[in-house]
Amino acid sequence: xxxxxxxxxxxxxxxxxxxxxxxxxxxxxxxxxxxxxxxxxxxxxxxxxxxxxxxxxxxxxxxxxxxxxxxxxxxxxxxxxxxxxxxxxxxxxxxxxxxxxxxxxxxxxxxxxxxxxxxxxxxxxxxxxxxxxxxxxxxxxxxxxxxxxxxxxxxxxxxxxxxxxxxxxxxxxxxxxxxxxxxxxxxxxxxxxxxxxxxxxxxxxxxxxxxxxxxxxxxxxxxxxxxxxxxxxxxxxxxxxxxxxxxxxxxxxxxxxxxxxxxxxxxxxxxxxxxxxxxxxxxxxxxxxxxxxxxxxxxxxxxxxxx
Numbered sequence: 160x161x162x163x164x165x166x167x168x169x170x171x172x173x174x175x176x177x178x179x180x181x182x183x184x185x186x187x188x189x190x191x192x193x194x195x196x197x198x199x200x201x202x203x204x205x206x207x208x209x210x211x212x213x214x215x216x217x218x219x220x221x222x223x224x225x226x227x228x229x230x231x232x233x234x235x236x237x238x239x240x241x242x243x244x245x246x247x248x249x250x251x252x253x254x255x256x257x258x259x260x261x262x263x264x265x266x267x268x269x270x271x272x273x274x275x276x277x278x279x280x281x282x283x284x285x286x287x288x289x290x291x292x293x294x295x296x297x298x299x300x301x302x303x304x305x306x307x308x309x310x311x312x313x314x315x316x317x318x319x320x321x322x323x324x325x326x327x328x329x330x331x332x333x334x335x336x337x338x339x340x341x342x343x344x345x346x347x348x349x350x351x352x353x354x355x356x357x358x359x360x361x362x363x364x365x366x367x368x369x370x371x372x373x374x375x376x377x378x379x380x381x382x383x384x385x386x387x388x389x390x391x392x393x394x395x396x397x398x399x400x401x402x403x404x405x406x407x408x409x410x411x412x413x414x415x416x417x418x419x420x421x422x423x424x425x426x427x428x429x430x431x432x433x434x435x436x437x438x439x440x441x442x443x444x445x446x447x448x449x450x451x452x453x454x455x456x457x458x459x460x461x462x463x464x465x466x
Contacts, residue, residue, distance in 0.1 A: 161422035162243035163462060165235075165258065166437070167228040167251030168428035169407075170221065171349050173214045177429050177450075178227035179207045184452040187237060188230040195226055195268045202226070217282055217350045221250050221275030225268055228428030229254040231449040233264075235427065238459035244389075244421055246382040246412050248433055249314075249353065250274075252402060259377035261395065266372070273368050278403065281361040282351030286327040289313070289349050290334065295342035297321050303336050313354040314407045317439040324352030358404040366400040374399075380419075387411030413440045425449055425458055 181188040182203070196203050199222055205213055206223045214220055228251055236258075247255035253274070257267035292300045297312070300321045304310045310325035310333050323344075325333055334344040351357065376392035383390050384407040385398050413424075413436070423445040426434045434446045449458045 162420040163240065163423045163425065164416050164421035165232055165242040165245045165255070165425050165427050166433045167232070167245070167247035167255045167258075168224065168426060168430055168433060169248030169251045170217070170224060170353070171347055172428070172430035172432050173220050173224050173227075174429065175207075175209055175211060175214060177206055177223065178230055180451045181230040181234060181455075182207075185230070185234050185237075187233050191229070191233070191264055191268075192226055194265050195222070198265070198269055199272055215348060215350055216279060218275040218279035220350075221278070222268060222272045224250055224429060225254050225271040227450075229257060229264060229267075231427040231451075231455055232258045234452070234455045235425070235449060235459055238455065238463075240425070240459050240462050242379065242425070244380040244382060244416055244419065246416060247384075248409060249384065249402070249407055251428065251433075252381070252384060252399065254428070255381050256374075256377060256390075256399070259379050259381045261374050261377040261381065261390075262372070270368065270372055274365055274403070277361040277364050277368075278351065278353065278358065281358050284360070285352075285357060287324060287352030287355075287357050288327045288330050289322055289324045289347040289352060290330065290344040291316070291320055291322045291347060292337055292342055292344050293320050295319070295321070295337065295340060299340055300337075300342075303333065303340060306336065307333055309356075311352075311355040312406060313352075315410050316407075317410050317436045319439070320436070322347065324355040324357060326352075354403070354405060354407055356404060362400060362404040365403055366397070369396045369400050372396075382412045382416055384408060384412065387415050409436065410440050413437055417441055417444065423447070423462065425462075
């Protein structure tokens with residue numbers, strides 16, 4: 160058996176009730192959630208009983224998802240499952256960095272709250288949308304984007320899937336162009352055009368927040384969306400800040416982790432979106448998911464039995 164990598168879910172995976180199971184069954188999760196609730200009252204209500212529309216708002220999605228992502232990783236670590244590397248998709252990089260010790264979990268939550276507020280404000284400045292383009296090569300999607308004033312390739316997810324962010328008024332015409340080229344543009348349930356120039360103002364403001372936030376070298380490699388390579392301690396803050404308005408190189412990240420010896424990926428957090436993407440990028444990899452207490456028990460038993 161090779162190395163184990165944890166991957167942390169991104170925005171769009173959220174759902175009502177997320178995180179509740181582990182809050183009720185794991186002391187380490189309850190302690191973190193209760194401390195986070197004191198910093199941002201109402202977070203647990205949004206997670207456990209909030210409706211889908213409330214959770215869709217970026218300023219709510221991000222802090223809620225941060226907690227729901229980090230919880231299974233903490234439970235797995237207590238069970239003896241220790242990853243050799245971690246990565247997170249977009250928002251998921253923050254719980255990944257917290258898990259790896261670059262920032263303590265509660266400070267990571269506070270940073271996520273600020274990130275969500277900044278990105279949420281940016282989504283209200285201009286009506287934008289995101290869509291996953293499937294069945295086309297990246298080169299073709301990039302060329303199609305180039306034919307529009309404000310449509311950008313942003314998430315390089317896996318072979319045959321590239322997410323774009325665009326001005327809402329241009330997206331119907333872009334979708335028609337994708338269809339004419341033999342592909343399909345599938346709308347995503349997010350509130351704005353992330354990882355694109357639409358986030359330039361938010362990224363600049365977040366850079367200021369990061370400059371005042373103590374970050375340290377992670378104890379295990381954390382692979383960055385911005386580069387696909389492990390974070391460099393000297394440029395950790397700048398790389399994290401640039402992530403907000405630059406593309407997510409997810410396929411590159413996963414392939415780099417595999418090249419560095421990771422052959423078992425555990426998606427910790429909400430849903431199984433990343434597990435599906437990894438399955439398309441690396442069909443030979445072993446991919447597991449852990450969201451609930453039952454999931455964590457199953458994953459721990461399976462991983463430790465093969466150790």
